[in-house]
Amino acid sequence: MSDRAAARAAKSSLVHQLGAVPGVAGVGLARRDAEYVVKVDLVDAATAAQVPSAVDGVRVVTQVVGTVRAL
Template sequence: MGSMTDRASARAAKSALSARLATVPGVVGVGLARRDSGYVVKVDLADPGVASRVPGDVDGVRVVTEVVGVVRAL
């Protein structure tokens, strides 16, 4: 897996991962983030227990997680 992922590859991986995680309770968001000189897929979680359900990479694109808590509409 290369250290630099372009935006198009990261977007494709985000779409694939979003579909896989759509029904996983505790996943509150999936997006892109810049890391070093490229992009990663960032998965926001309601609690740390969900992290084990998230893969470390998708199609060669690194996946990172962050516990942000429960997201509620304003």
């Protein structure tokens, strides 16, 4: 089970890994099944193959949200 501090550290590491990957709309934290996970928002499902399922023992989940635009 991952606590918030571990998830924050994993998020920071994953942001560096995915920073140049096109199709990543955002990276954040979320609660799933009573634990913290790193959540990666994607423009399309094709990018999911480049996202690891875990980072430093913290689970990574993906969600296709489409293109994010400023209001």
